[in-house]
Amino acid sequence: MSEHLQSGTADERNGDGLPADAGSEQAPVGGSVAPVQGTAPGGHATTKVPVTRAGRAWVGVVIGVIVLALLLVFIFQNLHSTRVHFFTASGSVSVALALLLSAIAGALVVLLIGSVRILQLRRGVRAGRGAARIAEAARAAEHRERTRG
Numbered sequence: 001m002s003e004h005l006q007s008g009t010a011d012e013r014n015g016d017g018l019p020a021d022a023g024s025e026q027a028p029v030g031g032s033v034a035p036v037q038g039t040a041p042g043g044h045a046t047t048k049v050p051v052t053r054a055g056r057a058w059v060g061v062v063i064g065v066i067v068l069a070l071l072l073v074f075i076f077q078n079l080h081s082t083r084v085h086f087f088t089a090s091g092s093v094s095v096a097l098a099l100l101l102s103a104i105a106g107a108l109v110v111l112l113i114g115s116v117r118i119l120q121l122r123r124g125v126r127a128g129r130g131a132a133r134i135a136e137a138a139r140a141a142e143h144r145e146r147t148r149g
Contacts, residue, residue: 074096075094075096075097075100078094078095078096078099079094079095079096080094080095081093081094081095082094082095082098084098
């Protein structure tokens, strides 16, 4: 980053080259987290705690535990067996297991289709970048030819 684009002197900037007050509402990476003071619309002082990776992880854990609890309730309420036929195979399995396996199979189909689409988009982006490079090289060569003679 060039010196004329940076604001403030070296003493006024923090370690990453930004002004000392830049990003004061974000949590420092690997450091301690201090609450940020703010003002509510009514003029009351509020304390805003910054969002951290650990906080996001805890939210994910809580959501996972809730989903697991709901899944266990579903399994325990559907323990009775039923006869399942698939092509030439047949057997007796609990209703909960049959429904869970079918849901997992559906999720795998969606995952497969989504992965194929993502690969198509990546190839398209790469092809677009390649075409842009070729076009830029052609424009540069054309410009050199015009400036030579």
